[in-house]
Amino acid sequence: MSLQKSCIVAGTGPGNGAALARAFSKEGFHIVLLARSSDFIQSLASELGNATAITCDLSDEASIAQAAKRIESECPPVEVLIFNAGGASTFRPGTLLNVSPSDLLKTIAARTTGPLSLSQHILPGMVTRKKGSIFFTGATASTRGSKNFALLAIPSFSTKALAESMAREFMPKGIHVSHIVLDGSLESECAREWKPNAGPDDFMQPKDVAASYVMLHNQPRSTWTFELVLRPSVEEW
Amino acid sequence: MSLQKSCIVAGTGPGNGAALARAFSKEGFHIVLLARSSDFIQSLASELGNATAITCDLSDEASIAQAAKRIESECPPVEVLIFNAGGASTFRPGTLLNVSPSDLLKTIAARTTGPLSLSQHILPGMVTRKKGSIFFTGATASTRGSKNFALLAIPSFSTKALAESMAREFMPKGIHVSHIVLDGSLESECAREWKPNAGPDDFMQPKDVAASYVMLHNQPRSTWTFELVLRPSVEEW
């Protein structure tokens, strides 16, 4: 079967990224999986069937250019582009005095200038076809610079700035740009270890999160949402 | 046919209110239409079939108490309560010096203390059944006090404060509270007269707006949205 449209999931881990890939696969998209290491995305691509796994470092422009070239030559036109590089799962809180400026800059690159670069490859085609969605995954730290969270907040704020600038320029050209703020913890083995007393209502289910991205892609253009905040019913905010 | 659940649309005019009523009717709800004058809601109730039209002035506690009593005795349990009293359609911009404080207070009552009062009748049942949604329609003026828009902004800010306070108290009890911000013009005859050069992309379609409320009601509780901003793709913001 040859599918007519691709969905790129940039930053695909076993949690949200995999759920997004499965959800858009069910909607009939060819899935392009991008991640720095190949093992997980290779096996996920096999599971999905219509899928291409490409190792790509979003903090490296040359790596992005190479990935973009492969996507253009091997995959159907890109209709959905998702930047899911969160890094929230490996983040540990700590004083600003111990944040390494060069590590921080690398994270910012992977969350901001890398996504900008990949978007510059993909956007022109979307504009020509007058159809497409670009989605950025954000977090609580996207709008709040909390104590001990600088390493998460600074890249998240800059991702939001990129998403907003892109939305204001490209929504009138028919491209739906959204910033999805996950204001809570995604269910995962790791999350349950951190919160051993958490109940079933305390976590966001990756499949529910992924369904929200599909919903956004299907919003009629008379009622588009730029920023969508999702949180568990019991979350304090 | 006897339906098992009601949806109240408080503030039902021919635009958004009617679209909401039709959308939830298709989802199998008995519809309760509340408005200050009876003509439109009577004819809409006839069109819908499973529906009850009740004249009610949301700025008057006694009128609300009476409506609540009728709903309790005549209708299935309320699962969705929508406050759609916008007033945006009849609003005209003007200097703060000409805003009548008593008119303004009456509008605030209809948008804030009235909805609070009706919610106090409905919420306990929802909490007992651990199921229900309360939705408030907002506007651009909900987050921005623009020049010449005080008469719209002040009630809209207070509606938002009510919605937020309610969400933080009742979401953990299983009631989904949302504030839907319509950041653009709804298509209507009146809107087209105001913007004679507008194209088809310039307006929000009431049926698309209504579909968003249905989507919110169906969100799984692991990923609830409190504030949903909707705007046409070409809207400047």
Place this chain on the structure above:
Amino acid sequence: MSLQKSCIVAGTGPGNGAALARAFSKEGFHIVLLARSSDFIQSLASELGNATAITCDLSDEASIAQAAKRIESECPPVEVLIFNAGGASTFRPGTLLNVSPSDLLKTIAARTTGPLSLSQHILPGMVTRKKGSIFFTGATASTRGSKNFALLAIPSFSTKALAESMAREFMPKGIHVSHIVLDGSLESECAREWKPNAGPDDFMQPKDVAASYVMLHNQPRSTWTFELVLRPSVEEW
């Protein structure tokens, strides 16, 4: 001695209101004290010397009109108008289900439509003289509708909407409108009883708060601030 300019402090209690009166008195203003009961403002007026105490209920338009008339005939032109009616000191948190809609509406009137009404008396003279400041005291609840704080948040949001609308209309006409957000507890006997373990850094000093209002009134018009948030250094936010 006859002073050339008045400062109205509407909502004068022994805390912030008295500190504001004393601060502007030192700056050479005739002080007009407005409050619902006369005892405290009478004695404060005696202490200050150049001051007029007027009992006035800000939730009652007739009472406001009478006060405005007295001010116009007895006092120097109004250069500063401060709405300090907080009510935060008597507020007690509680469920939305127990908030009385009519009490809430009265509070909204005192915080929003009353200040609008008094401003409508004062603004035209300020605009003619191209000089004046109107200041609104807000709180944490001005931008956040917290659980159990609806009775504080709803009037505070509407005050903010009034202030913003007024600022956007009248700042270009030379009137400085500001919304001062007190994001912490003012030192007072009552506050120390509530927080018996609080240290000296935990409270805002009324005289420091008042100095900020004087600073705002003296800002050159090339660099005006609309919203000024003040909080103790150790406050969490």
Place this chain on the structure above:
Amino acid sequence: MSLQKSCIVAGTGPGNGAALARAFSKEGFHIVLLARSSDFIQSLASELGNATAITCDLSDEASIAQAAKRIESECPPVEVLIFNAGGASTFRPGTLLNVSPSDLLKTIAARTTGPLSLSQHILPGMVTRKKGSIFFTGATASTRGSKNFALLAIPSFSTKALAESMAREFMPKGIHVSHIVLDGSLESECAREWKPNAGPDDFMQPKDVAASYVMLHNQPRSTWTFELVLRPSVEEW
């Protein structure tokens, strides 16, 4: 005369930077001027007298480390640290498609990771002395990602995230961290060329802006302001 305290102005051009240097010099501070090129800061240091000019590239950690070393050995203890690297004056609006990812990353480094690095050198001494202020100059683009402004918005958002994270961690330790948002144009030859029809009220005066930083440094710790927005009275917002 030997002064007892230093004020660093990082990013010193002839506009806001020079005004800040002059204002804190008058307050009795030894001034440390940092900029990428030496000509202007050398001549400004001569004018001020008690001042040290150091060429420093804030996007380069080694350059920062060298500057920090010189400051520590040659200058009085740092009490005020100002990051004024705006870049707004040379910014030109343009489509996101033409923004160079590597140029953008360099700007982010100069606005975020560089200031973090210099702060890591300065903060420990401030904390030990329990005294100090760190100020970040922001712009309209700090809270709004406008169409064609990505190159300004993305670094500005990340600066704000750094400032907020730093404020929440270090204010309770006695260090006043502020983010000053200049929501308008600073008067300059260049600005007048851009807006030839602008009147005297349309621009912010650098000396007024600088006075606001001095005011912030002098705020008593019972009433600290984190974010201070300044705009001309006639500015639309």
